[in-house]
Amino acid sequence: MTVTPIEYPQRPIPERSMSQDEESGYDSPGSATPSLPEVYFSSPHLKYLNAQLQTLEPEEILKWCMISLPNLYQTTAFGLTGLVTLDMLSRINAGGPRQIDLIFLDTLYHFDETLELVDRVRKRYPNSKLHIYKPAGCGNARDFERIHGDNLWDTNDNLYDYLAKVEPAQRAYAEFNVKAVLTGRRRSQGGKRGDLDIIELDDAGLIKVNPLANWTFKQVREYVTKHNVPYNSLLDMGYKSIGDWHSTSPIAEGEDERSGRWKGTNKSECGIHNKRSKYAEYLLQQEQKKKGEALTVALREVELQRTI
Template sequence: MGGHRNSTSSNLESGYASGSSSAAALPQITISIQHLKFLNSTLNSLAPIDILRWAKITFPNLYQTTAFGVSGLVTLDMLSKLQKETPSLPSIDAIFLDTLYHFQETLDLVEKTKARYPNVTLHVYKPEGVETTAEFEAKHGQEMWKEKPDLYDWVAKVEPAQRAYSDLNVAAVLTGRRRSQGAKRESLEIIEVDEAGLIKINPLASWSFQQIQDYIRENDVPYNELLDRGYKSVGDWHSTEPVKEGEDERAGRWKGQQKTECGIHNKRSKYAQFLYEAEQKRQQEELTAALEKVEIKEDRIVDHVEGFSI
């Protein structure tokens, strides 16, 4: 792992530096492009628990992001085993994005998991400025997820995630993504670096759904009851359905839509552009409204003057 650098241009030339393009001051960790390729080729041959063991001693400010899907639960269980194995190493906190539209079964699982792994600190982030679904809908409308899906992704998931990374000074995160989940994840690497310099580690990238199921059963890991009802990937209740035989694991997410990710794992520039366009639209609407008021006022003045004409 390289040393700290202050020059953005040199970081771009040599590889990736956490925090190099983020508004938040993330801890500086520099990985050259060549080193990243070497790490991925090496880590691909390791078992997930060995990848986690390596990540724990390699990255400062390492967190686990989880929606309490099956992969995240396996990771959580492995991390608890590693903590017992080497209690002197720092524990890995978890980040959960509560969109306020999770299934009740998911929320029940959160409580079961907290009881099972009491030494794990869970940081819960909700959409900014609201605590309940009622408050969210009073602020954003009852079906924002249907009427403005991109804006919903930003408000409910992307912004809270970025706020968590900033608040907690996150440099690297463990995710539960796997190649066997299909869609855009088929070419997933073990380590990625996003546009803001956040390092993402996917320790279970090579595992199949069957391997995940076997681990959960053999280690008595708590899991979402919805899995027994045909669900394989569980997100918000309004955009998740059971998966049919032969379909990809994530086929039940956003069914019928040209969409495979909620935005957290998409390029951040997409959302920067989205916010820019939304702001431009807002400003245009304000300008139009102001001009309409001026025209109305001018019409009234003309009417008033004409009323006094001889």
């Protein structure tokens, strides 16, 4: 199967003298380049915004996002932080004209408890439109295994991440012309998330906002209890960060929240939030494989010539 990665243009800072609108980091309504992102950030601007947003509460950050960022979506696997974000958005915009749609990547290997939660969330927040994306050409796990083999997450985890998560996300972003996304990442989750900014710009030019970056798990759980936010029943069984059933386990007291993900490995992210594209890694791997196969064929031909 040939899958083409989606490229998102990142607008460079012009070297010529910039107008007042350009210096602000925002395109003017009459921009002659409508295909480019309506909002872009220079490095100094991004640094300034992070310093200001760092002092705000999540609700205030979300209000800023709704005012400032066009084509804004929430990506969620219905983890606890994402559910808090969803609830906050529903309160901020109760009856308002702008709803933030959700994008859920159904890898086909979520826990039954997660899928049951999706149904409860839909009933609780009927105004929040949910878009579900699955691996290309697959309606269920049997389809995925028929095309890609069994236990791909063990035999080639980078390819699994790309097929089950990265490519569906790229497809969603392209179809909806997504310019910015809200994520559920927090610094207190540990690992590579320990130094998160509120706003990030990924290698493809996508704006990522982490509105609850400053919150602890305790604060998130207290909000859920106070506002009766629906949550995954696995959280009551020792789980804190929940992904696919084959790579998620309960954690012990005192362990980092995400220590139950890919336990026993040094992996901590699925590819969507890695700086280096998992697809780029996959292409490199495929190129190395092709070179190896070509070398093998060449050596066989040399051996054949010697025997003639």
